Amino acid sequence: MMVTLVTRKDIPPWVKVPEDLKDPEVFQVQSLVLKYLFGPQGSRMSHIEQVSQAMFELKNLESPEELIEVFIYGSQNNKIRAKWMLQSMAERYHLRQQKGVLKLEESMKTLELGQCIE
Structure with missing residues (x-):
């Protein structure tokens, strides 16, 4: 099914109208990740x-x-590459968040141990 959902008026010059505006790649991401x-x-x-x-x-x-749906338009190769790139960046964000949470938990445990020793 070929769907054209574009509402933007400022279509970049590298996007060919109308062929690149059909069948967008779509994925969902949390708004906080989108800000990243x-x-x-x-x-x-x-x-x-x-x-x-x-x-x-x-x-x-x-x-x-708070999910945001991201529609990606362009040539088939560019859509797939852009989706992969954005998903990879989102995954990196999640990994960094997890690492930060683990470090925070470690620090809190260390502080708790320090309080018990005193």
């Missing part, structure tokens, strides 16, 4: 679009997890 990917207020989004030669559209999903 694209920066505050999406400040890095246009740069990432340019580097990946793709175009992104974001759609808020009404969910308790």
